[in-house]
Amino acid sequence: MTEQVMAAIDGSQFSTGVCDYAAWASQALGAPLTFLHVVDNHPQTAEADLSGHIGLGSREHLLEELAQLDEHRAKVAQEQGRLMLKAAKERAIEGGVSEPATRQRNGTLVETLDELQSEIRLLVLGKRGETAHQASEHLGSNLERVVRTLHRPILMVPETFTQPQRVMLAFDGSKTTRKGVEMLARSPLFDGIPLHVVIVGAETGDNRAQLEWALATLREAGHEAEGAIRTGEVEETLRAYKEEHAIDLLVMGAYGHSRIRHLLVGSTTTAMLRRASVPVLLLR
The missing domain is CATH 3.40.50.620 (HUPs)
Structure with missing residues (x-):
């Protein structure tokens, strides 16, 4: 298949x-x-429960009607x-x-x-x-x-389609986001669309090396790519960069380093998804 x-x-x-x-x-x-x-x-459990309040004589008839109603709803x-x-x-x-x-x-x-x-x-x-x-x-x-x-x-x-013109990858050097960079490099999905790689964190040698690796991987595959390291709270910093650069599609790993990543998705991801006005591509 x-x-x-x-x-x-x-x-x-x-x-x-x-x-x-x-x-x-x-x-x-x-x-x-x-x-x-x-x-x-799924059956309408709340309605089925109501049958318990009906006299014994009409209970069977009521359940039959409820079953017919469920069947009609399904059709x-x-x-x-x-x-x-x-x-x-x-x-x-x-x-x-x-x-x-x-x-x-x-x-x-x-x-x-x-x-x-x-x-x-x-x-x-x-x-x-x-x-x-x-x-x-x-x-x-x-x-x-x-x-x-x-x-x-x-x-x-979101509700309305906009042809993507500028894409931002929220990058943290994790295994998921490194795989994401390699996937984006290989994929024709964003051919001809400028890619922005953003790390939220301190300007350290490690972060700089991670960013340079990501940009080199994308450029070697023929993509136009630029990047930045920004300090600040993750969600606010990414949102500010998105607005500054008129980003119209966001790429994120579905799990970050959050201690609660085993609950739902990573907390940053969930917050970004709730407030996102642009499409978000979640990578696993």
Whole structure:
């Protein structure tokens, strides 16, 4: 099976951005594009619990009605998903993708992506899912669980597509970010796009050597690359550099050196993801 760009779409306002960034990535990578919609058929436990308050005679009838309602909901959700997949496919074709595929699965998003992991070259997800309007600061439990579970690059995108013109890699010399530099050097995703490598830390010999290695690796692969070492609080410093240089895509390792990196993702990564107004490519 050829590794592909996989785009997970749902009914949220992020689906248009997911579709457009996935089409861009598919063409830049020369990789097939598949749109995925997952129907979560978990039973409505709260409604089932209500049956305990009904008289014994009508309990069986009520449970039967609830089961029929769940079945109806599942059919409606599947049909909505089919329509979303059809619209996404048409949009991608208009955007220049020759033969995008669509897949609909039952289950949970995280379990489905875990099963399909070997087929994924790049996963494209919206910053938040269908409940985005309810909690603008909350990343969405799905995204956090996907980042923990998947060992594939994940492109988390905003609502509206902007053609990337300048890319920043947050670099700390860790194994993950060094692998990230080597991956970016090999990948056609950012061909012709200037790359900025930024280390947040002290101006030490080690940091300078790490930065020079990263820049040399990217330049030898034909990329235009520049770098900087900045002191300060990580998230604020990266955000300031992003604004100064009009960065429109951020690349980060999904795990940093944080003591709590075993919880969710690294604390800096989570903070950056919550506030990011640009796409973030998470490397594993």
